[in-house]
Structures are given as C-alpha cells and as structure tokens.
Amino acid sequence: MYRLCSILINILLCASVSGGVLEVGQNKAHGTLKRAISQAHTGDTLLVYPGTYREGTIEVDKPLVIIGKDQPVLDGELTYGILRVLSDSVVIRGLTLKDVGISYVDDLAAIRLVKSKHCTIESNRLINAFFGIYLERSTDCIIRNNHVLGYSEHEMNSGNAIHLWYSSRNLIEGNHAEGHRDGIYLEFVDNSTVKNNLVENNLRYGLHFMFSDDDYYQGNTFVSNGAGVAVMFSKNIRMEDNDFLDNWGSSSYGLLLKDITDSEIRNNRFNKNTIGIYAEGALRINITGNDFIRNGWAINMLGSCNDNTVHSNNFLHNTFEVTTNSKRNHNNYDGNYWSDNTGSYDLDRDGVSDVPYRPVKLFSFMIANMESSTILMRSLLVDLINHAEKMAPVITPHNLMDHIPLMKQVEHD
Amino acid sequence: MRKFIKYSFVDLIQSYWTILYFVFFLVVTSTILYFSADMTKSIVSMMNIVLVLIPLVSIVFGAIYYYNSREFTELLLAQPVRRRSLILGQYSGLALSLSISFTAGITIPFILKGIFASEHLPDFLLILLAGIGLSFSMSAIAYATALKHENKILGFGISLFIWFFLAVLYDGLILILLILFKEYPTDSLAIVLTFLNPIDLSRVMIMLGLDIAALMGYTGALFLKFFGSFTGIAISVFSVLCWIAIPSFLMVRIANNKDF
Numbered sequence: 001m002y003r004l005c006s007i008l009i010n011i012l013l014c015a016s017v018s019g020g021v022l023e024v025g026q027n028k029a030h031g032t033l034k035r036a037i038s039q040a041h042t043g044d045t046l047l048v049y050p051g052t053y054r055e056g057t058i059e060v061d062k063p064l065v066i067i068g069k070d071q072p073v074l075d076g077e078l079t080y081g082i083l084r085v086l087s088d089s090v091v092i093r094g095l096t097l098k099d100v101g102i103s104y105v106d107d108l109a110a111i112r113l114v115k116s117k118h119c120t121i122e123s124n125r126l127i128n129a130f131f132g133i134y135l136e137r138s139t140d141c142i143i144r145n146n147h148v149l150g151y152s153e154h155e156m157n158s159g160n161a162i163h164l165w166y167s168s169r170n171l172i173e174g175n176h177a178e179g180h181r182d183g184i185y186l187e188f189v190d191n192s193t194v195k196n197n198l199v200e201n202n203l204r205y206g207l208h209f210m211f212s213d214d215d216y217y218q219g220n221t222f223v224s225n226g227a228g229v230a231v232m233f234s235k236n237i238r239m240e241d242n243d244f245l246d247n248w249g250s251s252s253y254g255l256l257l258k259d260i261t262d263s264e265i266r267n268n269r270f271n272k273n274t275i276g277i278y279a280e281g282a283l284r285i286n287i288t289g290n291d292f293i294r295n296g297w298a299i300n301m302l303g304s305c306n307d308n309t310v311h312s313n314n315f316l317h318n319t320f321e322v323t324t325n326s327k328r329n330h331n332n333y334d335g336n337y338w339s340d341n342t343g344s345y346d347l348d349r350d351g352v353s354d355v356p357y358r359p360v361k362l363f364s365f366m367i368a369n370m371e372s373s374t375i376l377m378r379s380l381l382v383d384l385i386n387h388a389e390k391m392a393p394v395i396t397p398h399n400l401m402d403h404i405p406l407m408k409q410v411e412h413d
Numbered sequence: 414m415r416k417f418i419k420y421s422f423v424d425l426i427q428s429y430w431t432i433l434y435f436v437f438f439l440v441v442t443s444t445i446l447y448f449s450a451d452m453t454k455s456i457v458s459m460m461n462i463v464l465v466l467i468p469l470v471s472i473v474f475g476a477i478y479y480y481n482s483r484e485f486t487e488l489l490l491a492q493p494v495r496r497r498s499l500i501l502g503q504y505s506g507l508a509l510s511l512s513i514s515f516t517a518g519i520t521i522p523f524i525l526k527g528i529f530a531s532e533h534l535p536d537f538l539l540i541l542l543a544g545i546g547l548s549f550s551m552s553a554i555a556y557a558t559a560l561k562h563e564n565k566i567l568g569f570g571i572s573l574f575i576w577f578f579l580a581v582l583y584d585g586l587i588l589i590l591l592i593l594f595k596e597y598p599t600d601s602l603a604i605v606l607t608f609l610n611p612i613d614l615s616r617v618m619i620m621l622g623l624d625i626a627a628l629m630g631y632t633g634a635l636f637l638k639f640f641g642s643f644t645g646i647a648i649s650v651f652s653v654l655c656w657i658a659i660p661s662f663l664m665v666r667i668a669n670n671k672d673f
Contacts, residue, residue: 250629250630250631250633274628296625296628297628319625319628366588367630369595370599371600371630371631371632372591372598372599372600372632373588373603374628374629374632374633375587375604375607375613375617375629375632376584376587376588377620377625377629378460378616379613380464380580380581381582381584381585381588
C-alpha cells in the first residue's frame with residue numbers, strides 16, 4: 001500500500017513538473033542558452049538546435065531537461081567551465097561540449113554538478129575538456145553513454161574524465177573515457193556502481209577509488225592506462241567481470257590495491273599487463289575465478305597483505321606468477337591452475353595435482369627485494385638458481401604454495 | 414696475411430663441423446619459428462640459444478682448430494712468414510667461417526618467415542650482431558689460450574672455464590655484489606658490470622629491444638636511457654671491440670715469444 005502510494009505521488013509529481021518546451025537556436029525563440037534558462041520554469045524542456053554556443057559558464061539553477069538536437073556544440077573557448085548545475089533533477093542529453101579551460105586554481109569542468117540530486121547526464125560528447133563530468137556533493141545521479149575524449153599529455157596539467165567527490169549512490173554506465181589523467185575518479189563516494197564503461201589511454205588510472213566504500217564495478221574494460229584500476233583506502237568494493245588489458249609500461253598495473261579491505265575480485269580478465277594485481281596493505285580480499293594471461297607479473301602481493309584468498313584462478317603464460325617481498329606468507333593460494341606447473345601429476349585422478357606447487361620464483365622474489373637485479377633477467381644463472389630453489393626452497397617464503405593445484409584450467413566465462 | 418685468412422677460411426668452410434654448425438642453426442631456428450606463432454617469443458628463444466651456444470661452440474672449436482692445425486702451423490713457420498700475420502690470419506679465417514655459418518643458419522629461416530617486413534627487424538639484426546661479435550671475441554680467447562698452453566687438456570680446460578665464467582659465474586658475482594650492497598643504489602654498478610662482459614652486454618641489449626624491457630622497471634629505464642644516447646652506443650661497441658682486440662693482441666704477443 002505504501003509503495004502504491006509512493007508511485008502515485010511520483011506520477012503526480014512528474015505530471016506537475018513536466019512543463020513546456022523552449023527551443024534554443026539561432027532562429028528560434030531563444031538565441032542563447034542563458035536566456036532560455038532564465039525564462040524557463042521548473043520542469044521545462046530546453047531543446048537546443050544545432051550550432052555553436054559560446055556563452056562562457058552556463059548556470060542551470062532549476063530542474064530542467066536540456067536536450068541537444070543533432071549534437072549542438074557548447075564551446076568553452078579554452079577559458080571557461082561550461083555547464084554548472086546547481087539544481088536537482090536536471091537532465092542533460094545529446095550535447096557536444098568542447099574546449100574547457102585549464103586552470104590550476106579551479107577544477108573547470110565541461111559539466112559540473114554542485115549539490116544536486118537525481119540528475120541524468122546522458123549521451124553527451126565531451127571533447128578536450130579539462131575535467132569532463134564533475135560531481136561535487138551530488139547524489140543519486142546517472143552518468144550514462146557519454147564519450148569523454150581528452151588530449152592530455154602531462155599528469156600535472158590534466159583533469160579527470162569523470163570525477164566524483166563526496167557523491168554517493170551514483171550510477172556510471174556505458175561511458176567511454178579516454179585521454180585524461182584518470183578515466184573515472186571517485187573520492188569519498190559510497191554505494192555507487194560503475195558498469196560497462198570503456199576506459200582507455202589515460203595517463204594515470206583508468207578507474208580510481210579514494211576513500212570510497214561499498215562500491216561495485218562490473219563489466220568495464222580498461223585498456224592501456226597508466227594503471228587499469230587503483231583502489232586506495234577503501235573497503236567493500238566488488239569488482240566483477242572486468243577486462244584489464246595492455247596496461248603495459250615500466251610502472252603499469254592492471255589493478256593496484258592499496259590499503260583496501262574486505263573486497264571481492266571475481267571473474268576478471270587480466271591480459272598483458274606489466275603487473276596484473278599489485279597489492280599493498282590489502283586485507284581479507286577474495287580473488288576468485290580470474291584469468292591472468294601473459295602478464296609480466298600476475299600478482300605482486302607485498303608482505304603487508306594478510307588473509308587474502310587466491311582461489312580458482314587461471315594463471316596462463318605469465319613471466320612471473322606470484323611474487324612478494326616478504327619471507328612470511330599470510331595469504332592462501334590454494335586451488336588455482338598454473339600453466340608453469342610442469343612437475344605436476346595426478347595419480348588418483350581427482351583433478352588435483354598430488355604435489356603442491358610454489359608459484360614464487362626465486363628470481364622474482366629477488367627483484368621484489370632488490371630492483372637492480374633485474375639486469376640479470378633471462379640469464380643462464382637465473383634459470384639455474386630458479387631450478388635449485390624450486391627443488392629446495394631456502395629463500396622464497398616456504399609456506400607460499402598451492403597445496404591443491406588444479407590439473408586443468410578452470411572453466412568460467 | 415690475406416692469403417692465410419683465405420686458406421684457413423676455405424679449409425674451415427668446407428669442413429664437416431662448420432657445415433654441421435650451419436645445419437644446426439638452420440634446424441633450430443626453423444623449429445623455433447615454426448612452433449611459436451609469436452615473433453617476440455621466437456626472438457627470446459633465439460637469444461637464449463645464441464648467448465649460450467655461440468660462446469661455447471666458438472671456444473671449443475677455436476681450441477680444437479688450433480691444436481689440430483698445430484703441425485701445419487709449425488710447417489708454415491719454417492717458411493719466411495711473419496708469425497703475426499700467420500696467427501691473425503688463421504684466427505680471422507676461423508672467426509669468419511663461424512660467423513658465416515651462424516649468420517646463414519639463422520638468416521635463412523627468418524627471411525622465409527618475412528623478417529624484413531616485420532617490426533622485429535631491429536631485434537633480429539641485434540641478435541645477428543651479438544652472435545657475430547661473440548663468435549669473434551670467444552674464438553680469439555680460445556685461440557690465445559690454446560697458443561699459451563701446449564698441453565691440450567689444460568688449454569681446453571682453461572677455455573671452457575672462461576666460457577663458464579662469462580656465461581654463468583660472472584652473473585653470480587654480479588648478484589653477490591648487488592646483495593652485498595643492497596642498502597645502496599646499485600643501478601649504475603649493475604650497468605657498469607654488464608658492460609664488462611660481452612655475453613651480458615648482448616643479452617641486455619637484445620632484451621631492451623623487446624617489450625620484456627618493461628619488466629625491468631627502474632633499472633631497465635635507466636639502461637634504455639643510456640643506450641638511447643650516443644655515449645651508450647659508443648661504449649657498448651667499444652666494449653665488444655675490446656673483447657676482440659685484447660685477446661688478438663695477446664695472441665700475437667704469445668706467438669712472438671713462443672718457442673715452437
């Protein structure tokens with residue numbers, strides 16, 4: 001009964017706020033967006049016709065629906081931030097926003113939401129924006145199917161494609177973010193969902209969590225970023241079905257975990273990253289059902305990580321499978337498939353190798369402790385000592401092993 | 414001297430062993446290229462073979478060749494020829510024939526695979542250069558050692574030890590040094606030490622061309638920066654030339670003072 005009432009009230013509310021249509025364009029009723037906004041009433045729709053609008057910063061201070069027809073262009077002339085939303089329930093759809101100014105004092109953005117709720121930003125194209133879409137203390141918003149394209153070259157003077165600050169319960173879905181500092185940046189953002197985005201060629205991170213809890217990201221693709229995803233100082237993050245591809249370079253990661261607790265990393269694919277997962281200060285994380293394919297290091301888990309479980313993953317053709325810098329191991333690596341596990345046999349045919357497997361090679365352990373020893377990579381000596389260490393581990397953590405290594409690859413999609 | 418080079422070269426290039434060496438590289442390279450779809454991987458495998466086998470074969474073959482042709486050398490020395498030109502001529506013929514069998518052996522399969530159209534051409538050329546440089550320097554070492562020691566077993570033993578030292582022990586020493594000085598920044602030390610060993614130098618140079626270089630982190634980046642510079646290239650070429658020139662010089666000195 002309560003739900004029925006609330007639906008009814010919603011419908012009534014919608015009916016009451018949906019208003020007229022204001023046309024904006026050169027030969028239309030309103031020549032500029034600013035004038036249209038000042039004359040519009042709550043709930044009106046602004047239909048923006050094709051053209052280029054150079055109006056500096058445009059403030060949207062009432063609940064309006066702004067729809068672009070055939071992608072009209074809002075130009076920031078390399079000086080201004082463009083749309084500044086100060087009201088709840090604003091919809092911005094189908095616009096092209098370009099050339100936002102670069103500022104070292106203000107975070108100028110193509111679309112900036114300030115203390116707004118229930119806004120929708122959809123199907124816009126943002127080209128050469130300093131910050132693309134910027135949410136400041138805004139909740140319950142939807143950012144969907146936008147294409148944010150930047151041309152950043154240096155981390156220092158570039159902004160993020162989609163930036164959320166103190167904004168919770170938002171949905172970021174189906175966006176394409178490229179060429180910025182961070183693709184998607186979340187700081188103090190709780191209970192939000194990041195789904196099916198394509199994030200590529202960003203200078204720093206594809207997706208960056210800072211102090212954000214209880215978030216969920218799924219089905220995203222992170223290609224060729226400085227690091228695919230960085231999760232820092234956060235807890236309860238669920239990461240599922242993402243692709244981390246080609247994050248390759250001398251300081252690149254697929255997934256960077258730093259001081260993160262109680263999270264799930266499930267069914268992701270890590271392909272050709274320098275380091276698949278790099279974990280520092282990670283606690284109680286489940287890494288399950290992932291594929292690590294042809295990475296430099298599949299997992300680099302430092303000594304500060306405790307009580308993590310690595311289970312049912314496929315490790316295929318990585319240069320190094322697992323490495324750590326500590327002699328002690330407080331994590332569980334049981335029940336994975338390791339393609340480098342050549343000495344395995346299964347006499348009782350239970351699908352599990354009869355001998356345990358140690359995924360840490362001596363050399364990778366050495367590199368983790370003393371970086372300049374990389375100069376010996378692929379030397380004959382290194383192969384020899386790796387074999388010797390495998391037979392009788394002295395230096396590598398003796399209890400870091402898979403007690404039940406699988407004989408066949410784990411099947412999952 | 415040119416005559417001596419020609420005679421040794423013709424003698425060696427027709428020998429059973431040189432042909433075997435050529436066929437070996439032909440077969441191994443073809444197999445590697447045939448079985449791995451990925452060119453980077455084939456280049457890495459080739460690198461491993463080149464870095465281990467070429468020094469070994471050059472050293473063993475150099476020693477064998479000297480000891481086998483010893484009587485003929487004595488006979489020639491009875492003629493009015495200079496020792497310097499005879500010894501250097503024989504050595505050059507040897508090094509040339511080794512390099513040519515190696516070059517032919519790996520180039521033919523790579524050409525058939527279409528290396529000239531591939532982005533890996535520089536890597537391949539680097540392997541080729543490294544192989545040739547190693548053939549020349551290692552056979553020079555073997556020749557000098559064999560000249561020095563009349564006793565075959567001792568000569569062989571020392572040559573093999575030099576190979577073992579450069580291929581394996583040297584890296585061990587680097588490792589020990591790096592561990593000892595762990596508390597200090599050792600990147601430059603590692604780089605300098607690498608330059609002193611032709612096998613290590615070749616290995617690092619080939620690796621930097623491949624995308625495994627990213628795994629080498631900070632040290633790799635430092636190295637790459639150094640190699641990109643003119644000084645880096647000049648120093649590495651100089652280092653390889655030293656490894657050819659110094660044994661050749663010793664070879665001549667030993668031969669001049671030797672009582673045949």
